[in-house]
Amino acid sequence: MSPELHAVADPAADAPAFRMRGLSLGYGDRAVVREVDLDIPHGGTTVLIGANGCGKTTLLKGLSRQLKPLAGTLEADGRGVREWHARQYARSVSLLPQSPVVPEGLTVAELVERGRHPHRRWWGAPSPDDDAAVARAMELTELTALAGRPVEELSGGQRQRVWIALSLAQRARTMLLDEPTSYLDLAHQVDLLDMLRGLEHPDGPGRATVVAVLHELNLAARVADRLVAMAAGRIVAVGSPAEVLTPELLAEVFGLRADVARDPVGGRPVVLPRGRAREGPHPAPPADPVALDPAPGARPAETVRNLP
Amino acid sequence: MRRRGPALLAALLLLGLSAAASLFWGARPVDPATVVSVLAGLPAALLDGGWSQLSAGLGIDAAVVQSRIPRTLTAVLAGAGLAVAGAGMQGVSRNPLGDPGLLGLTAGASCAVVLGIGWLGVVATWQLTALALAGSGVAAALVFGSSLLGGGSPTPAGLVLSGAAVNAGFTALTTSVVLSLPAVLDRFRFWSIGSVARAESTDLTAVAPLVLLGVLLVLGGSSGLNAMALGDELAHGLGVDLGLQRVLVFVGVVLLAGSATALAGPIVFVGLLVPHAVRRLLGGDYRWIVLFSAVLGPVLLLLADVLGRVLTPPQEIHVGVTTVVLGVPVLLVLLRRGRSVTL
Numbered sequence: 001m002s003p004e005l006h007a008v009a010d011p012a013a014d015a016p017a018f019r020m021r022g023l024s025l026g027y028g029d030r031a032v033v034r035e036v037d038l039d040i041p042h043g044g045t046t047v048l049i050g051a052n053g054c055g056k057t058t059l060l061k062g063l064s065r066q067l068k069p070l071a072g073t074l075e076a077d078g079r080g081v082r083e084w085h086a087r088q089y090a091r092s093v094s095l096l097p098q099s100p101v102v103p104e105g106l107t108v109a110e111l112v113e114r115g116r117h118p119h120r121r122w123w124g125a126p127s128p129d130d131d132a133a134v135a136r137a138m139e140l141t142e143l144t145a146l147a148g149r150p151v152e153e154l155s156g157g158q159r160q161r162v163w164i165a166l167s168l169a170q171r172a173r174t175m176l177l178d179e180p181t182s183y184l185d186l187a188h189q190v191d192l193l194d195m196l197r198g199l200e201h202p203d204g205p206g207r208a209t210v211v212a213v214l215h216e217l218n219l220a221a222r223v224a225d226r227l228v229a230m231a232a233g234r235i236v237a238v239g240s241p242a243e244v245l246t247p248e249l250l251a252e253v254f255g256l257r258a259d260v261a262r263d264p265v266g267g268r269p270v271v272l273p274r275g276r277a278r279e280g281p282h283p284a285p286p287a288d289p290v291a292l293d294p295a296p297g298a299r300p301a302e303t304v305r306n307l308p
Numbered sequence: 309m310r311r312r313g314p315a316l317l318a319a320l321l322l323l324g325l326s327a328a329a330s331l332f333w334g335a336r337p338v339d340p341a342t343v344v345s346v347l348a349g350l351p352a353a354l355l356d357g358g359w360s361q362l363s364a365g366l367g368i369d370a371a372v373v374q375s376r377i378p379r380t381l382t383a384v385l386a387g388a389g390l391a392v393a394g395a396g397m398q399g400v401s402r403n404p405l406g407d408p409g410l411l412g413l414t415a416g417a418s419c420a421v422v423l424g425i426g427w428l429g430v431v432a433t434w435q436l437t438a439l440a441l442a443g444s445g446v447a448a449a450l451v452f453g454s455s456l457l458g459g460g461s462p463t464p465a466g467l468v469l470s471g472a473a474v475n476a477g478f479t480a481l482t483t484s485v486v487l488s489l490p491a492v493l494d495r496f497r498f499w500s501i502g503s504v505a506r507a508e509s510t511d512l513t514a515v516a517p518l519v520l521l522g523v524l525l526v527l528g529g530s531s532g533l534n535a536m537a538l539g540d541e542l543a544h545g546l547g548v549d550l551g552l553q554r555v556l557v558f559v560g561v562v563l564l565a566g567s568a569t570a571l572a573g574p575i576v577f578v579g580l581l582v583p584h585a586v587r588r589l590l591g592g593d594y595r596w597i598v599l600f601s602a603v604l605g606p607v608l609l610l611l612a613d614v615l616g617r618v619l620t621p622p623q624e625i626h627v628g629v630t631t632v633v634l635g636v637p638v639l640l641v642l643l644r645r646g647r648s649v650t651l
Contacts, residue, residue, distance in 0.1 A: 066544050090547025097545070101402065103537035105592035117535050118547040124531035124595060166538075170546070 015078030017042045017174045017209045018063055022072030025055075025062040031070055032058040034233040040226075042173070045197055045210045047220045049244075050230035051254050056213045057098065059230070060176050063211065064095040076174075090118035094172035096163055098179055102151055108162055109147040112137055115169030129171075137168035140195055156183035164192065171202040177212040181219065189216070193223040217271045221245055222263075229253050245269040251277040312596055315589075319603040323384075326610035330380040331373065333614050335621040338369045346373045381512050382504040382571050383613050383627070384606040387578060389519045389568030391605025394579025395586075395598045396526040396561040399533035400554055401464040407579045408565030411467070412474035414576075416447025417569040419478040421499055422485045426492040436499065437511045437570040441518075443478075444566030450474045452558070463540075467558075502575035502628025504613050511571060518567045523602050525560030529553050533594040575628050578605055581635045588642045608635060 018040040025033040033055040040046050048056040061067045062074060065081050074081050076093060084092075094115070103111070113134050119127045138144045141161040146154070151162060160183045167175055175196070181189040199208040214220040220227060221241035229237040229244050231253045237244045250258045250271065257277040261270045332343050390408065398406035408414055420443025424430035430439065454470040455463070486493045507515075532553035535543040540550060568575070586600040609627060612634045616625035 061541075064541075064545050066541065086549055087547040090545060093545075095541065095545030097539065097541035099539070100542045101537065101539035103592050104404065105587045107591070110591065110593070111538075114534060114538060115546070117531075120531075122531075123528070124534065166542075176545075 015075070016040055017076065017211075019075040019078075020072065023062065023069055023074050024071040025058050025067045026070050027067075029070075032233050033062065035072065036235055038228065038235055038238065040209070040211060042209045043201070043206045044225035045212065045223055046226045046228060047224035048211070048213045048228050048230060049215075049217060049220055049253070050236075054230045054253075055233040056230055057178055058233075060095070060178050060211070060213060064093060064176055065089060066095075087118045090170065090172070092172055093174045093176065094167045094170040095176045096167040096178060096180060098182070100163055102159065104152070106151050107148050108143055108151055108154070108165075109134060109138065111151050111162055112143070112165045112169050115166035118170065133169045133171050137165040140168055140199075141165040141192075157185060157188060160184055161188070161192075168199075173201055173203070174209040174211065175199075177210065179213050179215065181214065181216065189219060190222075193219055197223055217245065217250075221268045221270065222266075242267075242269050245271060312590060316600070316603070319600055319607070322607050323603050323610075326607045326614070327380055327384065329614050330383060330610045331376050334372065334376060334617045335624055336369075336372050338372055342367075342369045343373045346370050350377070378507060378509050378512055379505050379613070380610065381516075382507040383609040385512065385516060385519045386504060386568040386572035386575065387606035387609030388523060388602045389564040389571075389605070390575060390578040391582035391601035391608070392523050392526050392598055393561045393564035393568065394581075395583035395594065395601045396529070396533075396557045396564070397579070398583055399530070399537065399594050399597075400557045400561070401468050402537060403464065403468060404584065405580065407576075408561060408569075409475070409574075409576060409579070411451050411471035411561070411565070412447045412478060413444045413562060413565040414569055414574040415475045415478035415482070416445075416450075417441070417443040417566060418496075418500060418574055419443055419482045419485075420446070422482045422492060422496050425495050425499075426485050426489045433506055433508050434511055434514075437507070437515065440570035441515075441566045444562060444569060447474050447478060448558070448562040448566075499573050501626045502573035502631070503626045504572050504609065505624070505627075507571045515567045515571055518563050522560045522563035522567065523598075525563070526557055527595070527598050527602075529557040529560065530594040530598045533557065537592065537594070572609075573628065575609070575631055577632050577635050578608055581639050582608060585638065585642055 016039040018038070020036045020038045023033065023036045023038075024031045036059070048059065050056050058067065062069065063076075063081075065084075065086075068082075076084065076089070081089070113130065115137070116127060116130045116133060117124065119129065119133075121127070135144070138147060141164050143158075143161055143165055146158065151159060154162065160180070164177075164180055167177070177196075180196075181192060184192060196208075196210050196212070199210065200206070201208050212223075214223075224241055226238065227241050227244040228235060229249060236253055237249055245260055247258055247260055250256045250260070255277050257274045259272045259274060261272055262268070263270050331347070332338075332340055393408040393413075394406065397408060397410055398404055400406075401410065403410070417440040420439040421436055424436065424439040430436060451467060451470045451474050454473070455466040482496075486496055532543075532548050535546045535548045536550065536553065538546075543550060565579075582601045582605045583597050586597045586604065590596055590600060609631065612630040613627045615634060616627055616630040619625055619630075
């Protein structure tokens, strides 16, 4: 079969990573995610934002097939997710949950190697690409020097990088990451997100597909090709960071009174929180920046009191 | 890198030495030459007319040696069964205190044996063996059933909790029967301490395939246990069928714990100690933990049995006691050596 024919014969060639239509997800009968219509395209970084408990993690659980849809349809690469074989799906879509369990008695390299599970044959027999994939994953997360260390001895941030390396070693085209920056210092957060942005499709041209839940809005704006804002289980806005991060939307989604500025470098939006947008008692907003602009006579009483 | 290949060879060598010690050493001193001659005559005699033919026309020494053969085999089967069952339980419940006792399997077996002695008037060893197996099976069915009631696949915590409940129930039943029937108490005391000396060759041939099947099931599931050790969500993301893997390992654990308890009584501690020791020495890969447990469980039980025979001759101490005497210091040393005990 010629390549052209093959391309025509494959209807899923340019299907999105995920296509959701009327998708509801939840636990028991209680729907947490309600009637979501959303396409997540391949080859970019999509970041889910929203207040605590709005259904971001539940949506990721749905995308990773841990929850059966209560209603609606969910397709991955053009096929209903229930039609996939578990291992095949794991080679195509990887998941890093919020709080994985650190097993006893494993070194960093051994733990990262567990990400190779879906590529292995019966009884975990090594597959030929294991070593390269594990080495590459540890290099990307700067863990090579720690390869022989027991995971139990690592700091929280180092462990988090081990989990990310495990997910990378899985070499799935689509990575689902639930708060991947937890425990990381700011420099490592930026490192990680830039690394994810530059990640390549493991077996083809173009970029890998990343779907991440992030809480730090400014980092989300920095890394995301598309932001998906959720509130109360529904999708409120989808678009570029500049389209989504507006004062109106922040008030609606987070109940946050905020200004949005432009980053002088790159022009991405920067969120400047001012306080709660809701009615009712709340702490006074932070003091006005008087110290920077000492207008004469602005606050004489305080100035006098502070004098020796 | 961890040197697992040489370690496995060393473990197998240790197994060979322990088995030899169990055959050559005992409460009654026997000339090694007699042992060798009995062992050398074994294949021919078995081909000739089976086990019963063997005892005909032998001296006392030879008969003693011959009695050590099923005893050694019992220790090997029960040791492997208990240790691998413990490894499987620790893996599937993600609980380092995992042990077949945790699922109520041992309590179920004890209860069935007590009821058999008390009400059915059971005498023969094979009947006790069958009862113990049945008791473990009933306990397992109860634990599975009650953890399935909530719907969905059983979670590790759910299984351990229902195991604790079933365990408590059977223990209470056993205690009440034993207290109300003093005659039962006398026989049950001996059964409950655990011994590798009572199983007969017919029991061994009946139970050996079950132990083998159980070891294979847990070994087969050990690759999945590796992924499940990372938490259910991540294991699912790695493409592991959690329900299938759990059932596979649990059925193996039930077979192993049931068979081992049936052969040797409720010997505690082997299932806890051996997988733990292997994990400390060789790391947390369950494929190796299960494999090494299958070799080192018998070593512990054989050595404990030999110790019980030679410590106070001509009296013997039951293996259930010597296992703990031998195992506790080993575990404590290992825990001291380790950096920390993470639970």
